[in-house]
Amino acid sequence: MADKPKGPTSYFPSIERQYGRPIADWLADLESSGLEGHKAQVDWLKAEHGLGHGHANALVAYGLNPGKYADYPEA
Known part of the structure; x- marks a missing residue:
C-alpha cells in the first residue's frame, strides 16, 4: 500500500472532487496568473x-515548491 500523501498534497483528492478539475489545471492557472508570492496567489484563487x-493554500504551497512535495507525481 502506498504511503498517504502529507502536507499540501493531502488536500489534492478533495480539491479535485470538490471543484471538478485536475490539480495540473490549477497549477497551470497559477503559473499563468502572473501573480507572485504566496498571499497574492491564495487571495486570487x-x-x-x-x-x-x-485548498488555495495547498495549491499555492505546492506550486511554489513542487520538489518539496514529490509524493504527488500526477500534478
Missing part, C-alpha cells in the same frame, strides 16, 4: 475561483 483557504 479564493476571489477568482471560490476556493476555500485551505
Whole structure:
C-alpha cells in the first residue's frame, strides 16, 4: 500500500472532487496568473475561483515548491 500523501498534497483528492478539475489545471492557472508570492496567489484563487483557504493554500504551497512535495507525481 502506498504511503498517504502529507502536507499540501493531502488536500489534492478533495480539491479535485470538490471543484471538478485536475490539480495540473490549477497549477497551470497559477503559473499563468502572473501573480507572485504566496498571499497574492491564495487571495486570487479564493476571489477568482471560490476556493476555500485551505485548498488555495495547498495549491499555492505546492506550486511554489513542487520538489518539496514529490509524493504527488500526477500534478
